[in-house]
Amino acid sequence: MSNTRSDALLARMMQFHPKIIDLTLDRVWRLLAALDHPERKLSPVIHIAGTNGKGSTQAMIRAGLEADGARVHAYTSPHLARFHERIRLAGTLISEEALAQLLDECLAANGTDSITYFEITTCAALLAFARTPSDYTLLEVGLGGRLDATNVVDQPALTVITPISLDHQQFLGETLPEIAAEKAGIIKRGVPCVVGPQEEAALEVIEARAACLGAPLLVYGQHWHVGVEGGRLIYQDENGLLDLPMPNLPGPHQVQNAGMALAALRALGHGNGAEAAVTQAHWPARMQRLRNGPLVEALPQGTLWLDGGHNPAAGNAIAATLAQMNVGRIWLICGMLNTKDVAGFMRPLQDVAQHLYAVSIPGEAATLSAQQTADAARSAGIDASESPDVLTALQAIAAKDPGAHVLICGSLYLAGHILRENG
Incomplete structure (x- = not known):
């Protein structure tokens, strides 16, 4: 940049x-x-x-x-x-x-x-x-x-x-x-x-x-x-x-x-x-479908979405949106700040999540570590593991489920990083 x-x-x-x-x-x-x-x-x-x-x-x-x-x-x-x-x-x-x-x-x-x-x-x-x-x-x-x-x-x-x-x-x-x-x-x-x-x-x-x-x-x-x-x-x-x-x-x-x-x-x-x-309204990082860039290329047969919601109400909104989209269980890549109600955000996603890959948010001092986010996901009933970054997580998902539906979520700061790095 x-x-x-x-x-x-x-x-x-x-x-x-x-x-x-x-x-x-x-x-x-x-x-x-x-x-x-x-x-x-x-x-x-x-x-x-x-x-x-x-x-x-x-x-x-x-x-x-x-x-x-x-x-x-x-x-x-x-x-x-x-x-x-x-x-x-x-x-x-x-x-x-x-x-x-x-x-x-x-x-x-x-x-x-x-x-x-x-x-x-x-x-x-x-x-x-x-x-x-x-x-x-x-x-x-x-x-x-x-x-x-x-x-x-x-x-x-x-x-x-x-x-x-x-x-x-x-x-x-x-x-x-x-x-x-x-x-x-x-x-x-x-x-x-x-x-x-x-x-x-x-x-x-x-x-x-x-x-x-x-x-x-x-x-x-x-x-x-x-x-x-x-x-x-x-x-x-x-x-x-x-x-x-x-x-x-x-x-x-x-x-x-x-x-x-x-x-x-x-x-x-x-x-x-x-x-x-x-x-005609446009508002990025609100269930935004990503259609090009290196992250999309890492999941060539699947679909990739981005949302910046980060509190319990946003978790409920995301869960309702995914249910309406009728895409089945979705893979999550999630990074969050330590100032947020992480369990409250994740709890509504329990019924729609296939698996969550936890990442830290690059360049953010208040980020939770990948381990902390993964622990919070597991405590909310979501199967979770850690990943060093979003691209690595996407590559792991593509290897397991080539046609996967994936949502990157948890923070506007993570969303901003994705939009910058993914072009």
Whole structure:
């Protein structure tokens, strides 16, 4: 992978704070003030929080808005192969030249003050968005919501809260209501909020927060409904019924994500983009079929898939997707971080897994070792062994089962490594 000027600048930005994550808005407000408050100069903002489905929902909203003629900025994290994926300016990924210039500006404005990598790069994204004309700005929360660096816009046009489950407990709280309170921190006074399917304990927190702020809610199961009938996606709200093709993003969970996107589009007055939202969205490493590259060549008669899900809800979604695909038992290649609920992720995969090859994630200090991941798989009832790397695991699978269906899973960081190395 070639090193660019932006790579060098981003590496410098890792040095300004001893922690990767340190949730507070004080440092962000300081730098935004030094940059002349770009957060006040954005096109109407759609702010998206939640545990699972944020990226897919954002991708569907963007596809719908763009199909209806809107120019759309989008901010997402983490990136998979290149940092530039995080910043999309009016439909186009930011260029190397523009990114390097923005990072230079932010470094100069910040000086030597303490700031985390995510905070300073979020400020760079907001600066880019403020300078480029658009009709909407989509902001995906990095972690939590209340104290996330993206939570600096006083009056977004709309907020969206996707399904909330247990994840990042070391930062957000040990219980579902505690985590929901952090996610609900993006709700703003008087601003409509689309709420995806939630457990009752999370929904109660969201509803209480919205009531305090007079924020109208559009809640799944109350104000809008989505499901599948006759192989078609059926969405209904007070404005009527939509009969649409199934989402092009695979998996039954994408029906719910599509519902949130459709509710958002209708709330924004862009219902004309509904079909494009479900048929034209693209989001890598979400049950993505890999079709070329050296890893695919190692399994010439089989199929190879990639997914970055890494928590119990993602494990359930992957298991449901594989069951829907009707491919029988699947071979897994899995690498995970030591900050995740590994057993919780793997438990739902017990009934769909033929065998799991465990790997460590290259270049990640927080990776579990292959042995630790294999041990966790076995404790979850999955037959498992260790492999030094993904290619070796694929070669072993191909030797045993030439027509195998294989899924690489467990971490967005592993997914990013695969996308970079596999071309």
